[in-house]
Amino acid sequence: MITDINKSVKKHSLIFLITIFLFTLLITFLSEPFGINFISTSFVKVLGKTLCLCIAAIAMDVVWGYCGILSLGHFAFFGLGGYMIGMWLMYERTSIIVLNSLDGSQLPFTEIELQEAIGNQIFGVVGGTEIPLIWTFADNLYFQIIFVILIPGLLAFIFGWLAFRSRVTGVYLSILTQAMTLALSLYLFQNDSGLRGNNGLSGLQNIPHLENLSQSTISILFLWLSSIGLIFSFVIFNYIIQSKFGSVITAIRDNETRLRFFGYNVEIYKLFIFVITAIITGLAGAIYYPQAGIINPAEIAPIASIYLAVWVAIGGRGKLYGAILGAASVSLLSSWFTGGNAPNIPLGFFTIEWVNWWTVFLGIGFVAITIFSKGGLIGMLNTLLVKIK
Amino acid sequence: MKTLLEVDNVSISFDGFKAIKNLSFSIGYNELQAIIGPNGAGKTTFMDIITGQTKPDNGHILWGEKSIDLIRKTESEIALLGIGRKFQKPTVFENKTIIDNLILSQKKNRNPFKVLFQKNTNTDLISIDKILKDINLYKIKDRIAGEISHGQKQWLEIGMLLSQNPKLMLIDEPAAGMTPTERNQTVSILKNISKSSSIIVVEHDMEFVRNLNCRVTVLNEGSILSSGSIDFITQNEKVIEVYLGR
């Protein structure tokens, strides 16, 4: 495997790139603003968001499926990415509104008046008016984009450094990562956190300076952005896992003690993977939340990260395609069943309403897949293909 | 003869149980030594201490010409200094091919950022091929390590040690689960290696140790009972009592 990396990397990446590109192109042609209006904007948004979830899923797959760190806190990074970009979106949009409303006054406004008005608009709902310190750079898109990378990366670095250094592994590490995301979400739930507490940041789908574009156009833009993000992260991760580095991290997964005796500083490798996946997850979040429209602390509750792991497990861990398949299928099915689209099944004495029963079947599905198909959906597909051949 | 490794007055206890008591031991360059002893004598703990997996309560472990104290070092640092270890139960990376296993352990820069862009040069592959031949696995080099026999795994692990190119190898029960022919092959492999690096073999099997024809140390209850040639120690009454007598 390691022996012919380059060819393999290129082949995989190319196939993937073409598939996603064609897929996105197809959706664009089926969409409302650029095509035959077969697919609704709402579904385009769902697809765009799903692509972002796929990015998070492949990051999760690398950190868990390849490196063996079952992180139950990766959604914290996803959320942080969303918050960082959300701050700019919200501040900028509000300042445009405020500037318009101040236009009517006779004297030109002072900087303080502007800040107060913006603060009142953003923090009025949580009973405050002051703009907190952490919003210092919120008026600058470039800074906030840097934060999208920096903040999740920093959190991952600090947490990872602490955890790996003391050799917390396995189940313990999972619980610790869960505690991390719980602590972060509880912190953000406080109004004092300066990020609007439980309300979170909202109205993010209205992109400032793009007011003239309709949401259907914006949704296509973000679909493309998400696709590019997915391709970008796939190429990076595919390179990593196919390189010798990848061989090292799978060795960490299989037996990290053994690897230490070969002179590998396992902790640094883990930290590297933890941080890079956190950054990519954060970027995914930054593309996701402008499509979702609102981010709030409930998004990063521990359960979200568990779901992330479940997607990867269902799709098939240790295979990037698997993670994508898992994330896409579960989240799309979930959205379909809870959307009231699925026809109910009358059993005569009892009617199965999908809205009520979907979660039950989903849960049973997880169990079945973990027990019967270690390879997940992609593993099942492979066996099926082998049989057909 | 210059000493490569000197273990000086080392002790360790777990929950009040003294696993190693004031143990001192040394080995020179390109020397082959064997350690024997009954179950619970502290053989594995002894190896754990040298490789940094367990920190002793007191004592020193000095390494090489500069007499570096290994106690403060991590496992990976010790490994990088040139100590390789083979475990009692063969531990190879079962999901990887034999050749990938060897590439992984090959002595190269371990910096993650370097590893990310590391490529296999021709010389790398040639040296690996040589090792593959030495350990009799050349023909099946592309097989997954999890599928090969127990004895072959033992060899693979020794091969991985070779590929790591250490100055000292700690080898825990290399002959366990091997057929008599495989044992003989193992003996010759080890003897061959000892020409270029030092080896400490921990073994149960007296016959195997006899074939190695080297200095033998007998451990019992965490301290050294006797040390010398195999003929010398087999005549020691205490050794016969605690070890052979059973």
Added chain:
Amino acid sequence: MKYLLIILFSLLSFNSAFSEENFNNFLFKNSKLIINSSSKTVGTFLEKINVYDQNTVSRFLNLWKNKKLFYIKETKKIVLISKFDNKTYYAIDIFSNAKIGKMRKKDFKKIKPNSGVRAKISSALVNFQIFSNDTNKRINSINALEKKILPEHLKLLRKAFLLEEDDRLKIKIKKLLQFAILQHGADDNERINVLNELKTNISLEVRAVLSKLLRTSEIKVTKNIEDLNNLNIAQIIKPEVISKKQFGEAIKSFFYKEKLKLSVIDAYKIAQKNGFLDKRVSLNELKLILENNIVDNKILGIDIKEFNKNSKRIEVYNKLAKIKNLNIYRDETELLNDLKQLHFYKVYIEKNKYITNKTKQVLDSINFKVKFYKYLDLFIDGLSLSSIYFLGAIGLAITFGVMRVINMAHGEFIMMGAYTGYVVQLYITNHTLSLIIAFPLAFIITFIAGVIMERLVIKHLYKNPLDTLLATFGISIALQQLAKNIFGTQARPLTSPYWLDGSLIVNDDLSISYIRIAIFVLGVLFFLILLFVMKKTRFGLETRSVTQNPVMASNMGVNPEKINMLTFGFGSGIAGVAGVAIGLFSKVTSELGSEYIVQSFMTVVVGGVGSIWGTLAGASLIGFLQKFIEWFNPSNTLAAQTYMIIFIILFIQFRPKGLIALKGRAANDN
């Protein structure tokens, strides 16, 4: 006072000049006041009522207070109602008990005095009942007095104290009399005596009365410091510049409690109101004045575009002010200088300095004692939270600790236990009995569920504990939704038996609800039972042997499969029992379990895996820590939880194996 005299008069004379008939007429005239009573209007009505026969009035007031009265919609007549059949009712005269007529439900309406009105009625009843022959009535009137003592009650109480023969009542009256003297007494020596008597009493009532003596006025201001000499000064306040509230306040208040502060702006307002200083021009007013002086987009010849800075606005305004003879603008530091020549203070409403000092002294000594109870209370709070965590986590400690299986569905077993309790109560209405049945039943049901889960799912996944996490998470969400589909999303009641209602009241600052005591006892019981099971029984022995070395254990004739199954069932069963207990003090919903799962995991991890003692230690640490942090920052329990989790994350760094860790080789292979 007049009111009181009239009562006394009517009480002493025993001669009611007015008959029931008159009272009835009186009621009829005032029926509007009774029907639409408000605590604002009821006072005047109650004053007028005293002239009537006291028995009649007190009967009427009692009926009114207890919401027994009705009125006929058409005539507004106030009556009693009794049911005749499903559709018809009798209206009954309040006094004669005669049936006035049949009516339908539509025709009458209940009179519903609100609790404010009811309190006033009770207070009025005092005058009629404090000398009653009926002990119960006297008790009632004294209870009513506890709520509020008016000046006129002082005399009444003195008399009642002399007349009262029931010892227990006499003590109560004495207490009230003391309070009355303190608040309304005229003789300062007597009040000081009472203060000395109350020194050792730490009850909330005493503190309330003492604090009343220390009530202060609004902030006042004077120019002349000698003015203060003759006053009973409570506090002298220095105005200061206070920055606006900032985010991150939580952290600040974590370290110190805020004192009374007076901002410069507020102080200036007070001074201005009292005529000491001129009106201050605020930035907003300044802006308005400037706007009114715009001429051709210019103010004093300066283009308005330049007015985008406060400094510029102030500068130009001050120029304008000189021209137009307005007050010039001054910033806060300048205002502070103006204020320095003034003195802001609060005075006690009580005039006697000696009394206020004495009161402060007594209150301080009481508060010192109260503090002790507060800490004790905090400790007990921590203890009770710890027991809850312990109960939630102990089942997990067995499945996770012994088998290294992460059971994400553990919370759902807790939920199942709680629902079992609820279902049992549906069929057995005696709460004590139903609880006695619910505990073992919950154990059995969750035991079986645990065994089924182990057989069907966990068994296949022992080699990979992380996979069990996912599988059991699947079970968890399926069970949660299933519970929703069966029991609905509404919370279900799980009522504790009557003997668990209320609390053990040590004093006003230390009361422990019985349910928390019960949970603590249950926690201790669990702990002892588990210790016994693990240390003294065959099952425990075998479990421990399987934990330490499964291969060896199976060689010794222990069947690891059976042990695994039973251990899992046992752990789940305990979760079920814990569920009944948790359901008793919180609520039974399908999400009950998910609230405890993360905390339970942390408890087990912090405590150290594989040890019951460890779980105890972990639960105590987390429980006490959380209460301790909450105590620093009472208004923000969220912050407390965040800090606690961060602490735990850091804690794990230093003790990765938990508080009580298994040592040696066994601990290394996880």
Added chain:
Amino acid sequence: MRLLITILFLCFSSLGFADGHKKPIKIGILHSLSGTMAISETTLKDTMLMLIEQQNKKGGILGRKIEPVVVDPASNWPLFAEKARELLTVQKVDVLFGCWTSVSRKSALPVLEELNGLLFYPVQYEGEESSKNVFYTGASPNQQAIPATDYYLEELDVKKFALLGTDYVYPRTTNKILKQYLIDKGIPESDIFVNYTPFGHSDWSKIVSDVVSLGADGKKVGVISTINGDANIGFYKELAAAGVKADDIPVVAFSVGEEELSGLDTTNLVGHLAAWNYFQSAESDLNSSFIKAWKAKMGNKRVTNDPMEAHVIGFNMYVKAVEKAGTTGVDAVRKAMYGIKVPNLTGGTAEMLPNHHLSKPVLIGEILENGQFDIISQTKEVPGDAWTDHLPESAVLKSDWKSLGCGMYNTKTNTCIQLKSNY
């Protein structure tokens, strides 16, 4: 990939139902059926289904049948936006009834305004909002919080206030308004104790004991509770355990109704208060027939509550407005809505005001042992206020969509600050 495409097709195949002669009127129901809010919101879904069923029996609206479309946003705020968009664009519903928490409303709001949808929001809320696309059928603060506080001040003579709330926008804003209101009424700031707890908070012992000790200076303490959802259960249980009687420390709650009490043993809560625009115990023919129908459908143990009444009013208004407009077009219906009057279940009539709020009576009830409320005070209809008069920055604002065409109009500068809401 293949799976993705299959799902895609499945999605759309389900849409292609046969178009009959008369297209049904589609009503989207946007209430969480799972997650933490399901406890409150599922009831509203059932209410809507019942109302639609009843209306269909009467022949629907304009001779068209009504078809409900139920979705589950699962107490997940972003999903409210996603599902709202799906309902409006994919399902093409004519109107939405839904949301409970303010966050969920604020999440759906941009979508509604963008796509010009119509939402009936049935829950009491914090005000400070008036969207062109939302009709607020629940109470605004001046229809619930302010009257209840007045009741405390005037009737119960409360001098010290504990404002306890769940940490989210409704309690935050309501308490901000109340705090200012109390200060204006002469209550010193130091006598107002504010505390926020997270959703689903269960450990109340410390907070309850803090509240009890507030009374140490002899002033009467009253609790104003904006605690939401199932956290109430633990709170009331702890109150009962601490022996807090309503006569000593009354609690008035804005989020506790019959539904929440049904999960509780109420014997110890007797006398505590709640302020609503509706109680099940209200005596009127309309109410008894509504309760009867509800119990017939959902079982005898089920109770009715205020947000249900809000949906009843909202639905009846919608029916009237569509009939008046003769179409389901959003703009036409909105215009028809202003001034529409329908009877309240408590007697009297509710009227839709040009600020998209209702005029409704305010009721204060004392908890009875059977989990019902004894109505002890009922006002005349109070017009709902979009912008509170008690905060200086809001006092100057006015909402009038009928004549001013603006939801945030500054009466001082006579300008419309914004047409779309800032969320």
